[in-house]
Each structure stands twice: as C-alpha cells, then as structure tokens.
Amino acid sequence: xxxxAVTGIGMITPLxxxxxxTWSGLVEGRSGVGPIRRFDAxxxxxxxxxxxxxxxxxxxxxxxxxxxAEVALDEALGMSGPLxxxxxxxxxxxxxxxxxxxxxxxxxxxxxxPGHDELARAAPQxxxxxxxxxxxxxxxxTTISTACTSSSQAVGExxxxxxRGEVDAMVAGGVDLLVNPVMVTGFSLLGALSTRNxxxxxxxxxxxxGRDGFVLGEGAGFLxxxxxxxxxxxxxxxxxxxxxxxxxxxxxxxxxxxxxxxxAAQAMALAIDxxxxxxxxxxxxxxxxxxxPMNDASESRGVLxxxxxxxxxxxSTKSSMGHLVAACGAVEAIVALLAVREGVLPxxxxxxxxDPECAVEHVPxxxxxxxxDHAVTNAFGFGGSNGSLVMSRLP
Amino acid sequence: xxxxxxxxxxxxxxxxxxxxxxxxxxxxxxxxxxxxxxALPAAARALEGIEDPSEFGLFVGVRxxxxxxxxxxxxxxxxxxxGRLDVELLATAGRDLYPPLLxxxxxxxxxxxxxxxxxxxxxxxxxxxGGPAAGVQALRAAMHAVDEGRCEAALCVVTDSxxxxxxxxxxxxxGIDVRPGEAAVAVLVRGGEGLIDGGAGCGGRPVPYAxxxxxxxxxxxxPLVLLARGGQRIEGVDSGGAWARVAVAxx
Numbered sequence: 001x002x003x004x005a006v007t008g009i010g011m012i013t014p015l016x017x018x019x020x021x022t023w024s025g026l027v028e029g030r031s032g033v034g035p036i037r038r039f040d041a042x043x044x045x046x047x048x049x050x051x052x053x054x055x056x057x058x059x060x061x062x063x064x065x066x067x068x069a070e071v072a073l074d075e076a077l078g079m080s081g082p083l084x085x086x087x088x089x090x091x092x093x094x095x096x097x098x099x100x101x102x103x104x105x106x107x108x109x110x111x112x113x114p115g116h117d118e119l120a121r122a123a124p125q126x127x128x129x130x131x132x133x134x135x136x137x138x139x140x141x142t143t144i145s146t147a148c149t150s151s152s153q154a155v156g157e158x159x160x161x162x163x164r165g166e167v168d169a170m171v172a173g174g175v176d177l178l179v180n181p182v183m184v185t186g187f188s189l190l191g192a193l194s195t196r197n198x199x200x201x202x203x204x205x206x207x208x209x210g211r212d213g214f215v216l217g218e219g220a221g222f223l224x225x226x227x228x229x230x231x232x233x234x235x236x237x238x239x240x241x242x243x244x245x246x247x248x249x250x251x252x253x254x255x256x257x258x259x260x261x262x263x264a265a266q267a268m269a270l271a272i273d274x275x276x277x278x279x280x281x282x283x284x285x286x287x288x289x290x291x292x293p294m295n296d297a298s299e300s301r302g303v304l305x306x307x308x309x310x311x312x313x314x315x316s317t318k319s320s321m322g323h324l325v326a327a328c329g330a331v332e333a334i335v336a337l338l339a340v341r342e343g344v345l346p347x348x349x350x351x352x353x354x355d356p357e358c359a360v361e362h363v364p365x366x367x368x369x370x371x372x373d374h375a376v377t378n379a380f381g382f383g384g385s386n387g388s389l390v391m392s393r394l395p
Numbered sequence: 396x397x398x399x400x401x402x403x404x405x406x407x408x409x410x411x412x413x414x415x416x417x418x419x420x421x422x423x424x425x426x427x428x429x430x431x432x433x434a435l436p437a438a439a440r441a442l443e444g445i446e447d448p449s450e451f452g453l454f455v456g457v458r459x460x461x462x463x464x465x466x467x468x469x470x471x472x473x474x475x476x477x478g479r480l481d482v483e484l485l486a487t488a489g490r491d492l493y494p495p496l497l498x499x500x501x502x503x504x505x506x507x508x509x510x511x512x513x514x515x516x517x518x519x520x521x522x523x524x525g526g527p528a529a530g531v532q533a534l535r536a537a538m539h540a541v542d543e544g545r546c547e548a549a550l551c552v553v554t555d556s557x558x559x560x561x562x563x564x565x566x567x568x569x570g571i572d573v574r575p576g577e578a579a580v581a582v583l584v585r586g587g588e589g590l591i592d593g594g595a596g597c598g599g600r601p602v603p604y605a606x607x608x609x610x611x612x613x614x615x616x617x618p619l620v621l622l623a624r625g626g627q628r629i630e631g632v633d634s635g636g637a638w639a640r641v642a643v644a645x646x
Contacts, residue, residue: 039482040482040483041482041486042483042486043482043483043486043487044486044490045486045490095459095502095503095524096459096503104471104480115568116568116569116570119565119568119569123459123525123526124459124503124524124525125524125525125526125529128525140532141528142523142532143523143524143525143529144521144522144523144524145457145459145502145503145504145522145523145524146503146504146507146520146521146522147502147504149504153521157521157536160539160543164539181482181485181486182467182485183498185485185486185489185490185493186493186495186497186498187498189490189493189495190495190496190498190499246519247519247520247521248517248518248519248520249453249507249508249511249516249517249518249520250511250512250517251449251511251512251514251515251516251517252512253512254423254426254499254505254508254509254512255499262517263517266517270519270545381504382499382502382504382508383502383504383505383507383508383511384508384511384512385504385507385508385520385521385522
C-alpha cells in the first residue's frame with residue numbers, strides 16, 4: 001500500500017500565526033482565550049472567545065476566511081518546497097462563511113442582496129478553490145462539511161486519494177472563522193458555550209469537573225501530503241506519516257453524544273486498524289475534548305473502550321486554543337504529529353479536578369516528555385460525525 | 396467493482412414528502428431543512444427490506460447550508476435602532492427572538508445526521524459540499540468505501556432544493572437562468588454480489604453538466620438525477636480534473 005508522508009504543515013490559531021508559536025504556546029500551557037475584541041460583547045451571555053489576530057477586518061467574512069487560509073497555506077507550502085507533480089489534489093474542511101451583522105442588517109433593511117463575488121467567497125468550497133488556484137496544478141478538489149469533524153475528514157479523504165494513486169500529492173486542511181455576534185448568540189442559545197465570563201482563560205477546561213461548555217475559536221491549518229517514496233525521491237524533509245484514518249456516525253441525537261462513546265470508539269478503532277497497529281502501539285491521544293459535559297464524558301468512555309487494557313495519555317489542546325470548529329481536525333492533526341516528532345505531549349490546561357466520568361490517563365496542566373511512535377487525534381461533530389487519524393513517526 | 400441498485404428519486408414539487416413513517420421522533424420535523432425533508436424518504440426507500448443497515452456507510456452530497464428562509468427576521472427586526480442593527484439589542488431583545496435551533500437546521504451535515512439517526516446507519520460517513528461536483532464526489536466516496544472493504548454497503552444520498560425565494564435569488568444573481576427545481580437521490584452501493592447484476596461502465600470528464608428534463612435546476616442532485624432517470628450517461632463534474640467512473644444499472 002502506498003504510504004502517505006507529511007512534508008509541510010502550517011497553521012494560524014488563537015495562540016499564534018504559525019506552527020512554532022502555536023506549538024510553544026501549547027507546550028508552555030498558555031491560553032489563547034480572552035475578552036472578545038472584534039465587537040462589543042457587553043450584554044451577551046458570553047463575552048469571551050479564542051480569536052485570531054486578523055490583519056484586516058474591513059472585508060466580508062468569506063474573504064477573511066481566505067485570509068486565514070492563506071497564512072496557513074503559505075507556511076505549509078513554504079515548508080514542503082515546490083511540488084514537482086502533475087496531479088495535486090485539494091481537500092478542505094470548511095463551511096459557508098456567515099455574513100457579518102452589517103451585511104445582515106443591509107439585507108434586511110434595504111433588501112440588499114449579496115453580489116456574485118460575495119456569494120462565491122462565502123460558499124463552503126471557496127477555500128478549496130482558493131487553494132487549488134494557488135497550486136495551479138490539475139487535481140481533484142473536494143470540500144468536506146461535517147461541522148467540527150470537517151478537516152479531520154478532509155485529511156483522511158486526502159490520504160485515501162494518495163493511497164489509491166489518484167494523485168501524487170494532496171494539500172488538505174481546514175479553516176473557520178466564527179467569532180461574530182450572530183454565532184455567539186446562536187451557540188449560546190444552544191447552551192454549548194462556557195459562560196465563565198469572569199475568568200476567560202480558565203473557561204476551556206476539558207475533562208475537569210467544573211467544565212461548562214466550549215470556547216468559540218477560529219483559525220486554519222494545512223498539511224502537504226505526498227506519497228512517501230516520491231517525497232523521499234525528491235529529497236523532501238518528511239515530518240511524519242498519516243498512517244490511519246477512521247470515521248463513523250453516532251446514529252444517536254443531533255446535539256448529544258451517546259453516553260457509551262460508541263461512535264468515538266468506532267472511529268478510533270477503525271483508524272488504528274487502518275494503520276495496521278494495535279491500541280498498545282499508540283502513545284498519545286489528542287482528544288476532541290471540547291469542555292462540554294457530554295462530549296468529554298462520552299469521548300472518555302470511547303477511549304477506555306478502545307484502550308482499556310493499555311492506558312494511554314490523553315490531552316485536549318482545546319483547553320489552550322478553544323474550539324476551532326471546522327479547522328480543529330487539521331490543526332490538531334498537526335499538533336499530534338508534533339507530539340510524536342518532538343517527544344512532548346501538550347497538556348490539558350485548567351484541569352484542576354478531573355471528572356470521575358472522564359477516567360482516562362490525563363496530561364494535566366504541564367507538558368510531558370516521552371518518546372512515542374504513534375498518536376491518535378480525534379474530531380467529533382454536531383450531528384454525530386466522528387473522525388480519527390493516526391499520526392506516526394517514520395524511521 | 397461495487398454495484399449500484401435501488402436508485403430512489405424523490406422530488407417535492409407536487410407534494411410534501413411523507414416523513415411520518417421515517418422520523419423516529421415527530422418533533423424532529425422542525426429541525427429538517429427542505430433538502431433534508433427530501434433526502435430522508437429517499438434514503439428510507441433505498442433501504443427498504445434491509446433489516447440492519449447499522450454497519451453501512453453513508454455518503455451525502457449537499458450544496459451548502461440551506462439559505463435563510465426568514466427564520467431570524469423577527470430577531471433582526473427587534474435588533475434595529477435608528478435604522479441600524481445594534482449589537483446591544485441583538486444581545487437582549489433580538490436574542491429572545493432568535494430561533495435557538497436554527498444552527499442545527501442549517502449545518503450542512505444535518506442531512507447526514509438525520510439519515511444516520513432515523514435509519515440507524517453508523518458506518519463510515521462524510522458530507523461533500525459545493526455544487527454538482529459534491530453529488531458525484533459523494534457517490535465516488537461511497538463506491539470506494541465498499542471497494543476498499545471499509546463497509547459492506549454504502550448509501551449515497553444527494554439532495555438539493557432551489558425552490559425557495561433565497562435560492563431563486565442566488566441563482567439569478569449568479570446569472571443562472573433556469574427553472575429552479577429540487578430533488579433527492581439515494582443510491583445503495585454494494586460490493587460483490589450486489590442487488591443488481593450487470594451494468595454499463597460510465598466515464599466522466601470535467602465538463603458543464605447536462606440538462607435534466609422537466610425537473611428544473613436541482614443543483615447538487617442533478618448528476619444523480621440523470622442516473623436515477625434511466626441509467627443515462629453521468630458526466631463527471633469534479634472540479635479540477637477528477638473523474639467519475641460508475642457502474643450503472645436500473646431496476
């Protein structure tokens with residue numbers, strides 16, 4: 001079977017505008033969460049988020065998403081170097097850009113309708129097409145929209161295309177930009193967001209007894225994936241391997257995770273099996289770990305189901321970065337790869353009192369140095385979509 | 396090679412899709428977008444006679460989030476001050492009128508979620524978005540999942556609806572002068588000894604996709620509408636140079 005190497009990574013997150021800054025922030029246990037700066041959130045039930053630093057804010061939301069994608073893509077392509085292939089595909093996890101309050105207001109008040117270009121920029125496939133245009137090489141272009149699982153599945157589907165020999169390389173990733181008044185209103189009405197307004201940096205606390213919801217985040221992450229032998233032949237630096245991919249549906253409820261963690265367990269087990277590994281080979285799980293009461297308990301049971309006899313260290317880097325929604329799968333796949341490569345497991349910060357319902361082996365509050373060969377990274381979405389990837393060291 | 400059988404086409408132009416026999420909880424009806432209302436009965440019909448589809452794959456193609464149907468108009472109206480939208484009012488009076496379930500209705504993977512929940516499908520799954528290409532990509536993903544042994548069978552459901560005001564407006568703004576339509580197509584893909592033997596190979600290349608008879612513009616569903624209406628040639632519309640190759644058989 002053709003193996004899939006990672007030769008480029010790039011990201012922009014609430015912790016920083018590149019991989020190095022984000023990684024050092026995670027390892028040092030910093031928080032990228034703070035009071036909302038993009039609009040006056042006084043009076044909203046939630047007044048904080050994990051925002052990225054935008055270089056401009058005067059464009060429509062679709063363009064701002066492309067700006068984020070550009071930052072992460074530039075870094076990933078800069079790392080991989082020129083790709084000497086005739087067939088390069090693109091697979092991006094993304095959803096439609098949500099119009100700003102000003103745009104909604106004009107539409108309502110003036111019956112102003114969006115123009116052709118704005119519609120095109122706001123479409124979910126807009127980031128995929130942007131990446132495709134940047135590459136300038138023929139290849140399949142796919143957009144995956146499975147809420148918080150989107151970019152995990154985008155990476156997984158990209159791996160499958162390389163394995164099949166449909167392409168020589170893929171650029172895969174995800175992008176999302178959600179911190180605006182309407183989305184804060186919508187998610188808070190669903191009861192999904194933490195309301196710990198008095199101490200924002202301690203609000204995202206996956207697996208902690210005091211967790212009360214997720215922290216809305218945003219960002220982008222991209223990986224350059226190549227067939228392993230081709231990458232080595234061209235002398236590329238191989239950062240690691242995407243060795244396994246699994247996905248599943250919960251078939252349970254729209255917003256709730258099944259208490260027994262079955263869908264999560266199925267995705268993890270499929271990914272480990274796809275990687276031709278045993279659970280005991282896995283040295284770290286980068287959990288979806290949203291900090292919602294239901295997700296963390298369900299995911300923990302899923303982890304115990306898969307790794308019960310072989311306890312594995314688990315952490316959620318959403319404690320530092322917040323929830324990057326459609327971008328989280330790709331960003332956290334990069335984090336899992338770095339954990340393998342650097343031999344450091346980033347911690348779950350704010351984990352003061354582990355919830356007995358989340359009885360996994362935590363990495364609380366401080367990074368842990370340990371050499372590992374394989375890590376699992378999870379992403380689970382509203383509606384019951386689950387995706388897991390195995391990120392591995394290459395000899 | 397995987398085989399395709401039980402191609403189900405549901406259109407909602409003449410009648411409201413029957414959901415009573417499909418929905419596990421009737422109150423979930425209010426969470427269904429128009430595209431989901433079309434997709435659910437199509438998916439159920441494609442699975443008729445199958446006792447346990449829990450390990451089947453599920454691959455869905457949709458256009459994007461359903462457009463605004465005015466659900467939030469009351470909230471927006473209440474958030475105006477001096478002719479402008481006011482963030483402070485949105486946080487108070489507007490918030491009280493904002494439909495809390497709206498995000499759940501409009502996420503693109505909700506079609507997949509409703510089918511999974513109501514029909515009990517738990518296997519490999521994803522949702523492709525982005526116009527007609529997404530329909531073909533979902534079918535390709537389903538066929539690969541079966542061929543690669545990731546599931547014994549996979550349901551591909553592609554759905555789109557353009558009959559609402561917002562979609563008509565967007566078509567017009569994009570310069571697409573067609574009669575808006577809507578459709579959902581469900582295709583059951585099985586490996587080995589499938590439901591239907593035989594079939595003709597169909598190749599595709601990235602060309603503008605064909606017209607589609609009298610159903611009107613069904614967007615993401617159009618390529619599979621062609622397939623459902625008699626094994627006609629399906630043109631690959633995977634943007635960027637991908638191709639589709641499917642074995643077609645009609646009941």
